[in-house]
Amino acid sequence: xxxxxxTIYILTLAAFFAAPVxxxxxxxxxxxxxxxxxxxxxxSNTYSVNISATGAPAFGKAYNINNNDDDEKVFYDLVQYDxxxxxxxxxxxxxxxxxxxxxxxxxxxxxxxxxxxxxxxVAMGACHGRTTFLLLDLPEPSGLIGNCxxxxxxxxxxxSGAGYSWQYKKSTDTQWKYFNYGTQYTENGLNFNxxxxxxxxxxxxxxxxxxxxxxxxxxTSKIEIYESDIATYNIISCSPKLEATSDPNITACNYSxxxxxxxxxxxxxxxxxxxFNRVPVGNGNPSSATSDDSEVEKISALSYKWKNIAPGKxxxxxxxxxxNNTPSTVSTVTNFTITSRTPALTFKAADVQPECxxxxxxxxxxxxxxxxxxxxILDDETEIVNNxxxxxxxxxxxxxxxxxxxxxxxxxIVVDSFNCIEK
Numbered sequence: 001x002x003x004x005x006x007t008i009y010i011l012t013l014a015a016f017f018a019a020p021v022x023x024x025x026x027x028x029x030x031x032x033x034x035x036x037x038x039x040x041x042x043x044s045n046t047y048s049v050n051i052s053a054t055g056a057p058a059f060g061k062a063y064n065i066n067n068n069d070d071d072e073k074v075f076y077d078l079v080q081y082d083x084x085x086x087x088x089x090x091x092x093x094x095x096x097x098x099x100x101x102x103x104x105x106x107x108x109x110x111x112x113x114x115x116x117x118x119x120x121x122v123a124m125g126a127c128h129g130r131t132t133f134l135l136l137d138l139p140e141p142s143g144l145i146g147n148c149x150x151x152x153x154x155x156x157x158x159x160s161g162a163g164y165s166w167q168y169k170k171s172t173d174t175q176w177k178y179f180n181y182g183t184q185y186t187e188n189g190l191n192f193n194x195x196x197x198x199x200x201x202x203x204x205x206x207x208x209x210x211x212x213x214x215x216x217x218x219x220t221s222k223i224e225i226y227e228s229d230i231a232t233y234n235i236i237s238c239s240p241k242l243e244a245t246s247d248p249n250i251t252a253c254n255y256s257x258x259x260x261x262x263x264x265x266x267x268x269x270x271x272x273x274x275x276f277n278r279v280p281v282g283n284g285n286p287s288s289a290t291s292d293d294s295e296v297e298k299i300s301a302l303s304y305k306w307k308n309i310a311p312g313k314x315x316x317x318x319x320x321x322x323x324n325n326t327p328s329t330v331s332t333v334t335n336f337t338i339t340s341r342t343p344a345l346t347f348k349a350a351d352v353q354p355e356c357x358x359x360x361x362x363x364x365x366x367x368x369x370x371x372x373x374x375x376x377i378l379d380d381e382t383e384i385v386n387n388x389x390x391x392x393x394x395x396x397x398x399x400x401x402x403x404x405x406x407x408x409x410x411x412x413i414v415v416d417s418f419n420c421i422e423k
Contacts, residue, residue, distance in 0.1 A: 027119060028136040030213055030226050031077040034160045035065045036128045038096045038107070045096035047129040049077075053085035063129065074161040076215070078226055088116040090133070094126030121156060132158055136211060138231040146329035147194045147203055148238030155189040155211065162215040166190045169208045170199075176210070194235075204326075207233045239319045239328040241265035243302075250339050251311060253370070253420035258338035259307040262318075267301040271323035276306055278314040281335065290321075311340045345370030345422050347414040352401060362401040363412055370416035377413040378402060 035047055045065060052058035065073050081088070092112040110126035123132045139153060157164055166185045167176040177199065179185050184192040190209070194200050200207070211228035246261040268274070274291035289295050289306060297305040315335050320328040347367035354361040367374040375393035383392040393415065404410060415421055 029079040030134045033075040033131045043097045043099040047094045050091045052089045136228040146238035153190040164213045171205045237328045252418035254344035261305045263303045281313040311338045313337045343369035366399045
């Protein structure tokens with residue numbers, strides 16, 4: 001807990017809107033007013049703070065400091081307000097007169113005013129006074145928060161005589177715990193990395209956070225405490241980091257779909273799976289798959305191949321999900337491209353007739369494009385490879401004459417190394 005420099009102060013409580021009536025969604029403002037005595041010849045002074053809200057009674061408070069007071073006095077007031085009543089109009093008036101009075105007029109007469117159209121902490125002043133309006137409300141949580149990065153709440157705190165702290169509690173905790181001033185919070189707000197707070201490293205679940213202002217009431221010798229609302233943040237696991245995306249991703253054939261391989265920073269945990277999503281850049285419908293689908297092949301503990309993707313450029317994002325449907329954080333959007341192979345495979349075939357009965361005829365073939373080496377299959381001939389019947393592919397290069405020993409019609413298929421054919 002950080003204790004700012006001590007000074008002399010007095011606690012004064014006041015009600016906002018004249019009664020503890022709650023209108024809609026309520027919030028709290030802590031008003032700290034610091035008065036400085038003009039000097040030993042002070043004759044009189046006035047200092048007032050007034051707040052009015054749309055369609056509601058106003059808050060008003062007058063403060064005073066006399067010759068027999070300390071050189072500084074600090075006053076605190078807690079204002080409860082209705083967030084639906086904005087804008088708030090704030091007016092500060094200050095004046096002081098010293099003696100002997102030469103002309104009977106004020107030594108100082110100033111006014112400061114502001115219009116707050118939304119919740120905001122501000123500081124204002126006039127003559128010998130300075131007032132800080134500190135919102136005790138915390139921002140509304142939005143979405144899920146991953147436990148692998150920074151957690152930030154921006155709230156500037158500039159109090160003259162009070163200490164303050166940021167506190168948290170996990171779902172399983174019975175007591176509030178303190179963040180550290182200087183490393184996990186400063187006068188600009190709360191900012192910490194989960195890995196730097198041993199108690200929160202790898203934590204998932206609800207995280208309760210509050211902001212507490214405390215000071216010693218010298219009139220009662222007691223510690224007075226003002227607390228913010230308690231904000232609840234849902235902390236989830238972070239998805240693995242995407243370390244690499246394969247590139248280029250060229251289809252096997254000019255007419256076929258392609259595939260892309262993603263490599264991540266960590267293996268999946270037990271019961272965890274990937275949720276992949278891609279959207280064609282420009283227009284088109286999104287497509288999704290999980291790491292359990294047949295279109296996704298596990299290459300290693302870190303790498304997964306998403307198959308059967310039409311050529312084009314895609315925006316890609318992902319997250320993981322556990323068996324109980326608990327999600328992790330959604331990744332940022334990256335992109336990948338599937339490119340059709342060019343040039344396409346083409347081949348030529350011509351029959352070569354024997355000039356006499358003793359000559360051998362054949363089929364003259366040649367191929368280009370695709371991905372060499374090239375193979376031909378004659379008359380759908382097959383062979384057995386690893387106990388599986390497959391087409392019998394015979395390699396060739398350049399212009400090649402397939403010898404034909406029997407008269408009649410013959411069928412020739414030419415393929416490249418990916419088994420692509422001419423289309």
